Amino acid sequence: MDFLRLEQLTKRFGGIEAVSDLTIVFERGRITGLIGPNGAGKSTVVNMITGIITPTDGDIWLGARSLKRIRPHEAAQLGIGRTFQNVRLLTEASVLDNIVVGFHRHQKSSLLANSIGLPLVWQEKRDFRIRAHALIKRFGMSELADRPAGALSYGHRRLVEVMRALALEPSFLLLDEPCAGMNDVESRNLGRIIGEMARQGMGIVLVEHNMRFVMEFCAHIFVVDSGRLIAEGSPEVVRNDANVIRAYLGA
Numbered sequence: 298m299d300f301l302r303l304e305q306l307t308k309r310f311g312g313i314e315a316v317s318d319l320t321i322v323f324e325r326g327r328i329t330g331l332i333g334p335n336g337a338g339k340s341t342v343v344n345m346i347t348g349i350i351t352p353t354d355g356d357i358w359l360g361a362r363s364l365k366r367i368r369p370h371e372a373a374q375l376g377i378g379r380t381f382q383n384v385r386l387l388t389e390a391s392v393l394d395n396i397v398v399g400f401h402r403h404q405k406s407s408l409l410a411n412s413i414g415l416p417l418v419w420q421e422k423r424d425f426r427i428r429a430h431a432l433i434k435r436f437g438m439s440e441l442a443d444r445p446a447g448a449l450s451y452g453h454r455r456l457v458e459v460m461r462a463l464a465l466e467p468s469f470l471l472l473d474e475p476c477a478g479m480n481d482v483e484s485r486n487l488g489r490i491i492g493e494m495a496r497q498g499m500g501i502v503l504v505e506h507n508m509r510f511v512m513e514f515c516a517h518i519f520v521v522d523s524g525r526l527i528a529e530g531s532p533e534v535v536r537n538d539a540n541v542i543r544a545y546l547g548a
Contacts, residue, residue, distance in 0.1 A: 299325050299360070301346070301377075301469050301500060306355035308341055308524075315341045316524040318355070325468060325500040328491060330511045330518035332504070332535075334544055338524035339504045340382055343471050346502075347379050348372045359469075378467035380458045382474050388447030392438065392457050395446050396429040397422075399464025432460045435490060451478035459487065469500040476507040488514040512536065520544070 301323040308316040316338040323329050331339050344350045346357055348367040357364040359375060367375075378399075386395050433442050436456050441449065446457055455478055462470055472491070476484045484507065491501050492514060505511050511518065512532040520528040520535055522544040528535055535541055 300358075301502075302358040303342070303346075304356045304358060306342070306345065306357065307353050308338075308345060308350065309353045314524055316345070316352075316521075319521065319524065319526055321519050321526065321529075323469065323500055323502050326495060326498050327516040328495050328501040328503055328514050330503045330505065330515035330532075331521065332506075332508075332511055332518060333521040333527075336523075337521045337544075339521060340473055341524075342521075343379060343473050343502075343504060346372070346471060347377060373465055373467075376465070376468035377471065378462035378465040378469070379471040380455075380462050380473055380475055382477075384451070384454045384458055386446040386454055386457060386461075389445055391443050392433065392446055392449070393426065393429050393442045395457055396432055396460045396464050397425045399461040400425040400428065429460075429464065432463060436460060437486065452480060452483045455479060456483065456487065459491075463494070467499065469502065470494070471502045471504070473504045474506065475503070476505055476510050484510055 303319050303321045306316055306319040307314065319342065321331075331342065333339055341350070345352050346364065348364070348369045348371060352365055359377070362375070364372065364375075387398070430439070430442065433439055438453065438456065441453065446454060449457065455475055459472065459475055470491070475487060479487065488510060491503075495501050503511065503515060515532060518529065518532060518535045519526060520538070520541050522540075527540040527544060528538040530538070
């Protein structure tokens, strides 16, 4: 499944059309930006892709499979990971345990095996913890592995949420404002890591207001305003597009 395609996607809330006739293709193996001013419909698009809300019209395709009526857990099983605009972690649980939760997609042991504690279950749990530690090390946060997630800075909580999404080993990862609350060092480290993931074949969809980050790390950018596509292209093309300048600056 090398692409994620939105086909004439529309979402209405009562008389308000949040997304209107949107056709976009996201490809694996690159970071694609989905940007626009506040209220442009970006998070609504992410919520439709991941099954949190259902489109009014149009369709969403993961390869040849329609995602129009999908539920969030089904999207995860199909390899679509995401983060949220507002961080959603188990605040009392450790950083490590929050990330282990993300590996549920790969669990092979049955409910019965878990209830009676078969050796396979303990082996699987050990494997998930080893893999979670590897992710934490990759993000340079090993010293925080056993700390409660709620005790971390906001930027670090953001990174934990990204790691939990990566634990799914998704084919497409949707990042909704991942740089919010991060300093320059943290955001550049995140850019480096998701760049590596893209080069390894993952499709990254980036919803982000940090334009410096977007322009540095995205290979292609789609710009929406009032739920409609107003521009697309390379960072250089988008940066100089009159419609984009008008949408952001009102000029």
